[in-house]
Amino acid sequence: MNEVTRLLKTHRSIRKFTEQPVSDEMIHEIITCGQAAATSSNIQAVSVIRIRNPATRKQLAALSGDQGYVTRAGAFLVFCADLARPRFACEMQGGDFAQGMTEQFLIATVDVALAAQNCVVAAESLGLGICYIGGIRNHPQAVADLLRLPEDVYPVFGLCLGFPAQNPQTKPRLPLSVVFQEEYYPAHQDQQAIEAYDQQMRNYYQTRTGGNKNSSWSQEICSLIGKESRPHMRGFLARRGFSMR
């Protein structure tokens, strides 16, 4: 273990922030760290938009499921998968962009996530707390309109950053033996390990909510994937140019 791995292992989402502003210098340093992440064939299919306007922040918070910290965080960024810039570069060369490939959707989405995670690590190393906002995909068309995103660009997630005004514990994860394998994917899921984790998460929820939340990991996951999640995403992406062919 070193200072970096200690930092990585103590990550937890922060949803309460102090009034202390996040300087431009800090944000630029964070984005520069994001850009340094690996990118597929150097395509750099990432654009980051910082929203300062309080009215826009309020709209984004409402569109993301009334997450007030979207308004109150020291800084709010939207990470976009951006094939419009590569397309422009291609057309500068007289080429025709092969739009709508599933592989390109995948590449752009992975590029965004790698860059964002570097930003997060940088931010946390600078004393900031963060919270990813997947909720911007609740109403992605409205978000795209607000940010004037062109064709071939889609908002993947938001990111709240700010100086923490809370100090929550880290959330337990599945045991290493469940997520990490040698040579092959296991022939059977390890039900015993999952049940032990369920109990651990039940205790975690009980402690964190003062006894109000009585649920396990499996129960939470079931309510998440036991129903259609954001069924508008397919059509939204297709209209953006990500038609998944």
Added chain:
Amino acid sequence: MNEVTRLLKTHRSIRKFTEQPVSDEMIHEIITCGQAAATSSNIQAVSVIRIRNPATRKQLAALSGDQGYVTRAGAFLVFCADLARPRFACEMQGGDFAQGMTEQFLIATVDVALAAQNCVVAAESLGLGICYIGGIRNHPQAVADLLRLPEDVYPVFGLCLGFPAQNPQTKPRLPLSVVFQEEYYPAHQDQQAIEAYDQQMRNYYQTRTGGNKNSSWSQEICSLIGKESRPHMRGFLARRGFSMR
């Protein structure tokens, strides 16, 4: 700038490794750091498989476009987007998995990339070099067969890790002003900045190849996205259970 941001900003892919093995302890520490990354609603849709078997490594190298470092790296990991485990948890609760949602494909893919980038930062902090291998998507069905991946699991990318036997320079990135915006996506692409970057990349390629590669960023991108990329991905994913509805 601090030690962490310095580490992040000096990333470059490593493709030549010393013979020094990567210990189990190190790999476990790296994966634990990966697990600590944010995950959408704690779904943890990630499985990592370490391949040691030299014959399997050789096959994977061949399937990834004859990238010899897949065979020679101190360790080789395959990062999989895994909805089979959440599905199992859901079924443990008597629920029915709503298979094939585009949103769930997106969530699992982002989860994998966030975890992997944490692994990369951890690995580099421990003195290792890394190289992402998107080439495992050249023949993803063969990779899935080799690793015995079940339905609802797909291999996103591989990762070579090892002690570096080379010290390449970092690759220049697009200027911050091109990838980072305030309030809105810009109405026009910044052609001037892209042309300046093209020139910078041309110099970089010339220097790195001793004058053999005369190309720019736009030219490279055009040859990448000016043709259909991995057109098999759509069908492959659908057969895995990721039907993108």
